[in-house]
Amino acid sequence: MNSHHYISSAVLDLQVIQDILQNNMKLELSDESRINIEKSRKYLDEKIKQSDKPLYGINTGFGSLCNVKISTEHLTQLQENLVMSHACGTGALVEKPIIRLMLLLKIQSLSYGNSGVALETVLRLIDFYNEDILPVIYEQGSLGASGDLAPLAHMSLPLLGKGDVYYQGNQVDVSEVLEKFDWKPIKLQSKEGLALLNGTQFMSAHGVYALLESYKLCYLADVISSVSIDAFNCNMSPYDELVHMVRPHRGQIKTAERIREFLSGSEIAITEKESVQDPYSFRCIPQVHGATKDTLSFTRKTFKTEINSVTDNPNIFIEADKIISGGNFHGQPLALALDYLAIAMAEIGNISERRIYQLVSGLRGLPTFLVENPGLNSGFMIPQYTAASIVSQNKQYATPASVDSIVSSNGQEDHVSMGSNGATKLLKVIDNISTILAIELFNASQAIHFREPKKTSPFLQEVIMNFRTVVPVLLEDQIMSVHIKAAKNFLNEFEIDQSLLFD
Numbered sequence: 001m002n003s004h005h006y007i008s009s010a011v012l013d014l015q016v017i018q019d020i021l022q023n024n025m026k027l028e029l030s031d032e033s034r035i036n037i038e039k040s041r042k043y044l045d046e047k048i049k050q051s052d053k054p055l056y057g058i059n060t061g062f063g064s065l066c067n068v069k070i071s072t073e074h075l076t077q078l079q080e081n082l083v084m085s086h087a088c089g090t091g092a093l094v095e096k097p098i099i100r101l102m103l104l105l106k107i108q109s110l111s112y113g114n115s116g117v118a119l120e121t122v123l124r125l126i127d128f129y130n131e132d133i134l135p136v137i138y139e140q141g142s143l144g145a146s147g148d149l150a151p152l153a154h155m156s157l158p159l160l161g162k163g164d165v166y167y168q169g170n171q172v173d174v175s176e177v178l179e180k181f182d183w184k185p186i187k188l189q190s191k192e193g194l195a196l197l198n199g200t201q202f203m204s205a206h207g208v209y210a211l212l213e214s215y216k217l218c219y220l221a222d223v224i225s226s227v228s229i230d231a232f233n234c235n236m237s238p239y240d241e242l243v244h245m246v247r248p249h250r251g252q253i254k255t256a257e258r259i260r261e262f263l264s265g266s267e268i269a270i271t272e273k274e275s276v277q278d279p280y281s282f283r284c285i286p287q288v289h290g291a292t293k294d295t296l297s298f299t300r301k302t303f304k305t306e307i308n309s310v311t312d313n314p315n316i317f318i319e320a321d322k323i324i325s326g327g328n329f330h331g332q333p334l335a336l337a338l339d340y341l342a343i344a345m346a347e348i349g350n351i352s353e354r355r356i357y358q359l360v361s362g363l364r365g366l367p368t369f370l371v372e373n374p375g376l377n378s379g380f381m382i383p384q385y386t387a388a389s390i391v392s393q394n395k396q397y398a399t400p401a402s403v404d405s406i407v408s409s410n411g412q413e414d415h416v417s418m419g420s421n422g423a424t425k426l427l428k429v430i431d432n433i434s435t436i437l438a439i440e441l442f443n444a445s446q447a448i449h450f451r452e453p454k455k456t457s458p459f460l461q462e463v464i465m466n467f468r469t470v471v472p473v474l475l476e477d478q479i480m481s482v483h484i485k486a487a488k489n490f491l492n493e494f495e496i497d498q499s500l501l502f503d
Contacts (some may be wrong), residue, residue, distance in 0.1 A: 004026070007028065009494035012108055014502060017101070041117065041119065055323055057313070059301075083153050087150065092139070098209055099137055106322045109307075115310065121192055121200075125159070135155045135164075136164040142202055143408060143416035144423075147204030147311065149199055158177075177452075198311070198313045200306060200329065201311075207303045210427060223262060224352070224441045228265055229444075232359060233275075233279055233365070239285075255308075267455045311329055315328065334423075339401060366447055384439075390432045397428050401421040402422060435488055441487055442484060445471065448464060449473045
């Protein structure tokens, strides 16, 4: 296995990122990227020498201060002031996997040679990534336009020898780490602070992380709902390929295909059913899970474009001999996609909770609340309450952030995406889905027990057998939170062939 990933014009995609993360690959700049970065910096230096013309953020102030000219001797101070003044994040601390992704995606964006940064700055970011030196960043502070200013300022502070980092399991002042590696703080040149702070890497990192988790959860939702199908003694006809080929949404077809595969060889599935039809939460799994898969495909396409883009401002175009102040930092494409993904994943939880409800309702020959001696035992009555509570919370989180905008910077930044808020609440939705699916598997595995001696499919039997090593069949009331936590850990550690996730 190659231990390095070369930052270059090669396209980053979810599978590439997954490979980098899973194999703890080190980053290295390609020769092409080194040349592009150095050419861009040299071009910018020549431009500043040749002309007194105002260039936004290079020899001017920022935001509504864009018309304030800055003298040449103050250009380094201008960039350092920018980073310090914008480092005003607050709220919860960003999780380390997201910080790693932010570093990776910022390095990628700066590598194209349209940003004017010094090679030394990019190499230091790579050093931070490779040595797992992670800047301490806060969740709150970005409006998702003018880029993710506050979070990226906190990401950039350690370059200047300021702020805290995570290193070897501790949160320490970055000066300790710089001393350990004998590194000097970076002296930012003209435009460098702006290049570091302008960009969408906070939103992008959250989106990439959420996509990786969502693909896994969609697979698990198909597995767990298949257990529920047999647990509720459902008909197999709704999953027949013919039904889905006449309404050929790709996600719908894929979901039905998976369900047929997962239930192949099930004794329960092939038995004749008394019920002609099943509730929608079972019968319409391909349509509902499938629509979420199609949303994942849309979101993945949006983020693939974004993480292979230049999102700072202004942009440098050497061949055209232009430095252009535009708006590639605006997070609107991401904000809409993040909201869409939150809605789609919330629906995975919504339909899962309905299956949980059906399983505990005393229908289809199952005991009420899935326990012997109901009355003396409450059984699985209250895990459904818990799932319902979480589903309701997800509905609140799924309210779009992107429909909001608040004017900032004295009216210069008069429309913002709020994609950063969409990003952070999306992660809450994703975590909630994991819990809801854990509760469904907890219920469904218990219900399958009451179908014995008939068996489900060999594949699902193996899943249930492994699950029962951590969550047993319950014969009487126990503390349910212990088992729900164990079920969630089981799903977190569930190993899935990566080739099955992204097709």
